[in-house]
Amino acid sequence: MKNEGAPTSKVGSGPGMNLHQRKVDAATPRPDGQSVTTDALQSKADQQPVRRRARAATLLAKALLPVLVIAVGAGAYTYLKATRPEPKKRPAAERTFSVKSQIATLETIQPKLTIYGSTVSGRRVDIRALVSGRVIETSPSLREGGTVQKGDHLLRIDPFGYESAVKEAEALLSEAKARVLEFEASIASDTVSLKHTNEQLALARIDLERAQPLARRGTVSKRTVDERQQTLLQRRQSADQLSNSIKVWSAKIEQQKAIIARLQSSLALAQRRLEETALVAPFNAFVVEVTSQVGRMVGANDKIATLIDRDWIEARFTLSDEQFGRIISGAQALEGREVEVIWSLGDKKISYPAVIERVGAQVNANTGGVEVFARITNPSTPIALRSGAFVEVLVPDKTFSDVVRLAPTALYPGDTVYVIKDGRLAARKIKVVGGDGNDILVSGNIKPGDRVLATRVSTPGDGVRVQEVE
Numbered sequence: 001m002k003n004e005g006a007p008t009s010k011v012g013s014g015p016g017m018n019l020h021q022r023k024v025d026a027a028t029p030r031p032d033g034q035s036v037t038t039d040a041l042q043s044k045a046d047q048q049p050v051r052r053r054a055r056a057a058t059l060l061a062k063a064l065l066p067v068l069v070i071a072v073g074a075g076a077y078t079y080l081k082a083t084r085p086e087p088k089k090r091p092a093a094e095r096t097f098s099v100k101s102q103i104a105t106l107e108t109i110q111p112k113l114t115i116y117g118s119t120v121s122g123r124r125v126d127i128r129a130l131v132s133g134r135v136i137e138t139s140p141s142l143r144e145g146g147t148v149q150k151g152d153h154l155l156r157i158d159p160f161g162y163e164s165a166v167k168e169a170e171a172l173l174s175e176a177k178a179r180v181l182e183f184e185a186s187i188a189s190d191t192v193s194l195k196h197t198n199e200q201l202a203l204a205r206i207d208l209e210r211a212q213p214l215a216r217r218g219t220v221s222k223r224t225v226d227e228r229q230q231t232l233l234q235r236r237q238s239a240d241q242l243s244n245s246i247k248v249w250s251a252k253i254e255q256q257k258a259i260i261a262r263l264q265s266s267l268a269l270a271q272r273r274l275e276e277t278a279l280v281a282p283f284n285a286f287v288v289e290v291t292s293q294v295g296r297m298v299g300a301n302d303k304i305a306t307l308i309d310r311d312w313i314e315a316r317f318t319l320s321d322e323q324f325g326r327i328i329s330g331a332q333a334l335e336g337r338e339v340e341v342i343w344s345l346g347d348k349k350i351s352y353p354a355v356i357e358r359v360g361a362q363v364n365a366n367t368g369g370v371e372v373f374a375r376i377t378n379p380s381t382p383i384a385l386r387s388g389a390f391v392e393v394l395v396p397d398k399t400f401s402d403v404v405r406l407a408p409t410a411l412y413p414g415d416t417v418y419v420i421k422d423g424r425l426a427a428r429k430i431k432v433v434g435g436d437g438n439d440i441l442v443s444g445n446i447k448p449g450d451r452v453l454a455t456r457v458s459t460p461g462d463g464v465r466v467q468e469v470e
Contacts, residue, residue, distance in 0.1 A: 111436030117317025123309035130276035169267035194242035
């Protein structure tokens with residue numbers, strides 16, 4: 001049965017209650033067995049906003065609590081820092097550096113520049129075949145890396161054809177000389193005949209001269225005179241023919257002499273070609289780039305090997321513009337200057353004396369210096385020096401007067417050194433004029449006997465206290 005006196009409530013009535021909540025509350029039985037009334041539902045709805053505000057307040061308090069703690073701590077730190085007592089300051093102790101020093105001494109020094117270079121051959125020749133033919137013999141030294149002496153036979157080409165040419169030239173020359181003898185004999189014969197003919201001519205002339213007066217007196221006939229005159233003409237003609245013949249033979253002799261000279265030249269050339277079948281070493285040399293051996297056919301001008309003169313080895317090195325200018329500015333010629341060449345073989349160093357012979361014709365654009373060539377006096381002693389070796393060259397530099405030799409550690413920026421006086425540093429301005437090995441040469445405001453700081457210190461300056469140690 002329906003309870004007619006109980007008011008009914010529609011879904012959605014009452015503030016703050018959703019549809020599901022109202023259905024649950026309406027369906028919940030009360031202890032006395034009666035349903036929940038509308039007032040009870042309204043009371044529950046009024047309590048929910050209060051709970052939400054309480055929960056929000058709790059969350060806000062939890063969020064602000066760490067911030068508050070940090071702020072309180074920061075304020076306390078600031079207060080304590082501002083109110084702390086100031087400690088008493090102690091006077092700073094003066095720092096003392098333990099250093100080493102050098103005693104300044106004025107000297108006249110000619111240092112040696114250490115320059116690196118290489119050795120080159122002063123003379124390198126390609127030996128070529130002078131005649132063509134088949135190689136029939138070679139020297140045992142004609143090998144890569146071999147050594148030959150001046151005059152040694154390197155190679156021999158088959159001389160048969162060249163010997164034949166010499167014999168042929170000799171035969172032609174002998175024939176030409178024989179013709180000269182023949183022509184000279186003809187001249188001698190004609191000369192004798194001419195002499196006899198001239199005598200006959202003289203007799204015929206005398207005979208004619210005798211007959212002419214007799215013919216005028218009528219003792220002899222005129223025909224006799226004519227015959228004797230004809231005989232005179234015949235003798236004169238014979239004399240002229242013999243004289244001309246002698247001239248012809250003389251011309252032929254001169255012509256034959258020219259032929260003999262030509263044949264002599266041909267013979268000399270043939271003999272020269274025969275000699276050239278054997279190649280000999282023109283100087284003491286190392287042998288490289290060998291291209292010919294026994295059995296090979298070679299032509300004239302074919303390369304046989306390359307010879308490097310082992311007695312003419314030079315050291316080639318480069319002087320910078322500064323070094324070159326400094327040396328020649330001292331009125332000291334570079335050519336003729338003696339230098340020392342050092343060749344390092346493992347841990348052994350071998351020294352060779354050398355003399356500068358020439359300077360390069362132009363400045364090297366790549367290195368900015370001048371190439372210099374020094375000829376080694378005796379490259380075969382103590383060990384044969386070969387071309388291509390990396391060497392050190394010690395070159396005498398300009399002579400410096402009244403300079404002080406210092407360790408490079410004594411120099412500070414600004415061309416400054418420090419002198420120790422009464423246990424403190426005093427700055428001195430100097431000028432670096434050169435170097436000698438690892439040392440520097442300086443001039444300037446330094447007096448003999450000054451104790452110059454030789455140790456690097458972190459904070460150098462005037463008045464810095466130092467203590468010298470051994």
